[in-house]
Amino acid sequence: MADMKVYFDHNATTPLHPEVKKEMIAAMEMFGNPSSMHAYGREARANVEASRRKVAEFIGAHDEEIIFVGSGSEANNTVLSLFVCATNQCVGGCGMRSTIITTRIEHPCVLETAECLAHRGAHVKYLDVDRYGKIDLDQLQGMLGDDVGLVSVMMANNEIGTLQDIEAITKMVHASGAYMHTDAVQAVGKVPVDVRRLGVDFLTISGHKIYGPKGVGALFVKKGVSYCPLIRGGHQERGRRAGTENTLGILGLGRAVEMRALEMTEEHNRMVQLKTALKEGIEARIDDISINGHPTDSLAGTLNVSFEGVEGEAVLLYLDLEGIAVSTGSACASGSLDPSHVLLATGVDAERAHGSIRFSMGRESTMQEVDYLLDVLPGTINKIRNMSTAYIKGGVHAASR
Numbered sequence: 171m172a173d174m175k176v177y178f179d180h181n182a183t184t185p186l187h188p189e190v191k192k193e194m195i196a197a198m199e200m201f202g203n204p205s206s207m208h209a210y211g212r213e214a215r216a217n218v219e220a221s222r223r224k225v226a227e228f229i230g231a232h233d234e235e236i237i238f239v240g241s242g243s244e245a246n247n248t249v250l251s252l253f254v255c256a257t258n259q260c261v262g263g264c265g266m267r268s269t270i271i272t273t274r275i276e277h278p279c280v281l282e283t284a285e286c287l288a289h290r291g292a293h294v295k296y297l298d299v300d301r302y303g304k305i306d307l308d309q310l311q312g313m314l315g316d317d318v319g320l321v322s323v324m325m326a327n328n329e330i331g332t333l334q335d336i337e338a339i340t341k342m343v344h345a346s347g348a349y350m351h352t353d354a355v356q357a358v359g360k361v362p363v364d365v366r367r368l369g370v371d372f373l374t375i376s377g378h379k380i381y382g383p384k385g386v387g388a389l390f391v392k393k394g395v396s397y398c399p400l401i402r403g404g405h406q407e408r409g410r411r412a413g414t415e416n417t418l419g420i421l422g423l424g425r426a427v428e429m430r431a432l433e434m435t436e437e438h439n440r441m442v443q444l445k446t447a448l449k450e451g452i453e454a455r456i457d458d459i460s461i462n463g464h465p466t467d468s469l470a471g472t473l474n475v476s477f478e479g480v481e482g483e484a485v486l487l488y489l490d491l492e493g494i495a496v497s498t499g500s501a502c503a504s505g506s507l508d509p510s511h512v513l514l515a516t517g518v519d520a521e522r523a524h525g526s527i528r529f530s531m532g533r534e535s536t537m538q539e540v541d542y543l544l545d546v547l548p549g550t551i552n553k554i555r556n557m558s559t560a561y562i563k564g565g566v567h568a569a570s571r
């Protein structure tokens with residue numbers, strides 16, 4: 171069995187969809203610059219615009235509302251940076267609406283940008299979350315005012331999967347006169363995302379989280395919202411993002427969203443079954459665990475579990491030896507021993523946060539893989555607990571039971 175390979179880390183990144191790979195390989199010879207007027211350029215331009223149409227259609231936007239960027243991180247950096255009043259192009263209006271509201275559970279590319287902007291004249295306020303990772307609309311209402319330029323709340327959390335009610339949040343935000351951004355990197359392609367229904371002004375997409383290539387993303391900017399590029403120096407993307415287009419990446423992203431449109435509904439139902447089996451299997455086989463994230467308003471393929479008395483890193487490495495890939499906290503936080511800021515924000519203590527594992531399944535995940543994980547995991551947790559002096563069950567050290 172140990173030769174079975176199980177990839178349960180789809181929230182960190184996903185493999186290329188076979189259709190995306192096929193189309194990218196077929197287009198590998200396409201090298202024209204979309205800005206060139208000759209046949210090479212026109213071919214590349216046609217492909218970029220076809221992808222723009224696919225991305226726009228997938229989220230209910232107009233073509234000209236889609237800006238291709240280099241990553242989800244770049245899109246998030248761009249939006250937040252619009253609201254710092256270093257220039258008179260500041261979208262918030264200089265000196266007026268210089269407050270940004272975000273949450274304590276955003277991806278680091280939002281949180282670190284917000285921190286940086288706080289040193290450059292912006293005021294940043296952070297929304298708390300409850301034990302399930304949901305923000306409190308009353309707290310948001312209390313923070314909104316005519317000093318607030320932007321509210322940025324992620325649609326689905328990458329670590330615990332919790333979904334926020336972006337439609338309701340946007341209504342409140344707009345009533346106060348502020349703009350609304352959502353980092354939808356983990357939501358797009360997993361749950362229905364329609365920018366008109368949500369009402370948002372800005373929305374972030376990343377290619378490699380939806381079986382597309384790495385190093386490409388898309389930013390939705392609602393028509394009429396004034397905008398100022400983060401990367402300057404060219405007329406590409408209607409002057410909104412300079413730099414010669416990543417033509418192959420953009421082509422792959424377009425094909426990826428096309429495949430999401432075909433597959434996501436059926437896949438969702440399968441993910442619900444896999445997650446239920448995994449969750450119930452862990453609960454039945456392993457003592458002293460707790461499930462993190464919202465019980466219902468959550469991504470179907472994401473399960474975050476705290477195992478008392480273990481280090482998440484040890485679990486990850488032991489599972490890796492068995493061919494199973496999972497993650498602790500978020501991929502971006504690994505390498506450091508800081509407990510996950512998301513779990514801490516939900517009230518999980520540092521010790522329990524350290525013993526947390528994220529299982530994130532995706533389109534090629536199977537029930538056989540869940541069964542294999544459930545075969546391996548109890549022994550792995552037991553082994554680590556028996557080595558640990560910290561884990562004492564019911565006052566008796568696990569090793570001496």
Ligand SMILES: *Cc1c(COP(=O)(O)O)cnc(C)c1O
Pocket residue numbers: 181182240241242243244277279324326327328353355356376377378379385386387
């Ligand atoms: C992965 C991720 C990002 C960053 O996207 P990149 O394309 O890797 O820069 C942003 N937000 C969330 C929620 C993510 O999961």
